Amino acid sequence: DVKVTQSSRYLVKRTGEKVFLECVQDMDHENMFWYRQDPGLGLRLIYFSYDVKMKEKGDIPEGYSVSREKKERFSLILESASTNQTSMYLCASSITQGSNQPQHFGDGTRLSIL
Amino acid sequence: AQKITQTQPGMFVQEKEAVTLDCTYDTSDPSYGLFWYKQPSSGEMIFLIYQGSYDQQNATEGRYSLNFQKARKSANLVISASQLGDSAMYFCAMREGGYGQNFVFGPGTRLSVLP
Numbered sequence: 001d002v003k004v005t006q007s008s009r010y011l012v013k014r015t016g017e018k019v020f021l022e023c024v025q026d027m028d029h030e031n032m033f034w035y036r037q038d039p040g041l042g043l044r045l046i047y048f049s050y051d052v053k054m055k056e057k058g059d060i061p062e063g064y065s066v067s068r069e070k071k072e073r074f075s076l077i078l079e080s081a082s083t084n085q086t087s088m089y090l091c092a093s094s095i096t097q098g099s100n101q102p103q104h105f106g107d108g109t110r111l112s113i114l
Numbered sequence: 115a116q117k118i119t120q121t122q123p124g125m126f127v128q129e130k131e132a133v134t135l136d137c138t139y140d141t142s143d144p145s146y147g148l149f150w151y152k153q154p155s156s157g158e159m160i161f162l163i164y165q166g167s168y169d170q171q172n173a174t175e176g177r178y179s180l181n182f183q184k185a186r187k188s189a190n191l192v193i194s195a196s197q198l199g200d201s202a203m204y205f206c207a208m209r210e211g212g213y214g215q216n217f218v219f220g221p222g223t224r225l226s227v228l229p
Contacts, residue, residue, distance in 0.1 A: 009157075033217075040123075042205065042221040058216075088157060094217075100147050100166050103207075103217055105159035 003027070006091050006106035014114050019078040021109055023091030030096040032074035033103065034058075034066065037088040049074055050096065081113045117141065118206055118220035125225050127196045134181070135191040135223045137206030146210045148189040149217070150180070153203040162204075165189055196227045 007022035025032065033048040035058075045058030047066040055066050063085060067075040074093075078085055088110050092103040119138045127133040139148065150162045165173045165180045173180040181190040193200055206220040 040221065043219040045216065048216065090159060092159075092217075100164055101209075102149050102161040102164060103159075104161065105151075108157040108159075110157070 004091055004093055004104050004106040006089075006109050008109050009107060010110050010112075012112045012114060013078075013081050015082060017078075017081050019081045019111070019113075021076040021078075021089055021091075021111070023074045023076070023093075023106055024072050025074075025093040025104070026072065027093065027095075027104070028071065029093035029104075030071075031094045032068065033092040033094075034064075034074065034076045035090045035092065036060065037090055037108075043090065046076065083113050085111065086113045087111060117218045118208055120206055120220040120223050122223045123221075125223055126228055127193075127225065128228050129198060130195055132192060132194045133196055133225065135193070135204050135206075135225065136188070137190055137220060138186070138188045139206070139208050140187060141208065141210055143210040146208055148180070148182070149207045149209070150178070150189075150191045151205045151207060152200075153205065153222075155202070159205070163191070193225075198227050198229060201225060201227045 003026045005024045013019050034046045035043040037043050044060050046064050049055045049068040065077045090108045091106040094103045095101050117140050146167045148165045152160045163175045163178045165182045172182050177194045179192045203222045205222045207217045209217050
């Protein structure tokens with residue numbers, strides 16, 4: 001089974017801090033994704049990466065950056081956390097080829113910015 | 115433009131009854147895949163079932179089946195014999211193209227199974 005591991009289930013940080021959310025997958029997937037999930041808004045794509053050191057902006061990249069130095073690891077960075085970034089963050093991975101392949105998700109990180 | 119529509123924010127169903135969760139989609143790509151995910155209150159997203167645009171038959175996985183109507187661009191999830199553990203958020207998603215890398219998710223439907 002595919003395993004996507006997010007470093008924290010719950011995280012509390014303060015406004016202005018630099019925050020790192022880590023995600024690791026063990027299935028050699030090319031693609032990795034970061035979403036945020038807010039009530040009534042569903043999942044919104046922040047960034048995705050289709051290869052090492054490659055990244056593409058999603059729908060809501062403002063205030064975030066990402067890093068993918070190794071194929072298995074995809075990090076989301078909040079450069080200067082703000083209260084409106086309090087949310088549930090979900091990491092996912094998938095293989096590139098074939099539209100029949102699902103995304104596999106981690107358990108999510110509930111981030112609170114005080 | 116929203117590509118995935120789920121018109122039911124919340125649904126209730128009695129235990130052991132069947133329930134249908136609606137999903138309509140919009141794409142001009144002839145090759146696409148449709149997915150349903152379940153998200154319990156604990157937060158993890160669980161992949162349930164897949165339907166390809168070229169599949170001739172409706173997908174089934176255990177108690178889950180997909181009512182795929184291509185001309186209407188709908189892919190409704192049917193859960194038979196509902197169980198209390200089925201209470202969760204359900205998301206419909208679409209991936210376009212044979213090499214498409216991105217998924218589009220609907221806003222979700224919250225299903226509550228009543229004892």
